[in-house]
Amino acid sequence: MARTSAPGADLxxxxxxxxxEGLVIPAGELLERFTRASGPGGQGVNTTDSxxxxxxxxxxxxxxxxxxxxxxxxxxxxxxxxxxxxxxxVVASEHRAQRxxxxxxxxxxxxxxxxxxxxxxxxxxxxxxxxxxxxxxLESKRQRSQTKAGRGRVTGxxx
Numbered sequence: 819m820a821r822t823s824a825p826g827a828d829l830x831x832x833x834x835x836x837x838x839e840g841l842v843i844p845a846g847e848l849l850e851r852f853t854r855a856s857g858p859g860g861q862g863v864n865t866t867d868s869x870x871x872x873x874x875x876x877x878x879x880x881x882x883x884x885x886x887x888x889x890x891x892x893x894x895x896x897x898x899x900x901x902x903x904x905x906x907x908v909v910a911s912e913h914r915a916q917r918x919x920x921x922x923x924x925x926x927x928x929x930x931x932x933x934x935x936x937x938x939x940x941x942x943x944x945x946x947x948x949x950x951x952x953x954x955x956l957e958s959k960r961q962r963s964q965t966k967a968g969r970g971r972v973t974g975x976x977x
Contacts, residue, residue: 825850825920831928836889836935843881849873850923852916869911872923877904889935896934906930 829848831841852867876882876897882890900906908930910923947955 825917825924829924829927831931834932834936836892836937837885837932841881841885841931841935843874843879847874847879847881848927850920866914866916868914868916868919869909870916870919870923872908872910872920872927874906874908874927875904876901876906892937893931893935896936897930900930900934 826845828845829843831837831843833840849872851871851873853869853871854867876894882893885893897906906927908923908926910919910926913919913922
């Protein structure tokens with residue numbers, strides 16, 4: 819079992835792009851709620867609370883406050899579309915077991931945090947077409963033009 823997704827423990831986001839030192843979110847900042855998952859099921863469908871709803875407030879988090887200012891701003895800006903009332907809510911209900919859903923929700927939260935913290939990709943560097951590619955393009959246009967010109971109506975010159 820990976821240390822990053824152990825239910826009930828601190829959430830450890832490993833180092834990566836945008837988070838060179840990684841991130842450790844204390845377990846006290848994560849709120850887990852368990853509800854009954856919808857959909858088909860077996861005998862325990864109406865009795866087990868296997869659906870997990872993981873709630874996290876990144877703006878008031880101690881872990882986010884410890885980041886460098888640029889990384890913190892990028893993380894908060896990246897998470898903004900996912901926030902509902904200042905909270906990041908992640909839901910997992912694809913597994914039958916509550917523990918597996920807890921792990922899946924934590925992994926989803928890690929993925930969201932990593933994606934939000936990653937710096938934007940470098941911009942496109944404009945390039946010009948090579949002289950050979952320009953020549954080939956124009957030659958193929960001439961060839962196509964001649965092919966289409968030959969499709970005209972045939973006129974009888976000897977009549």
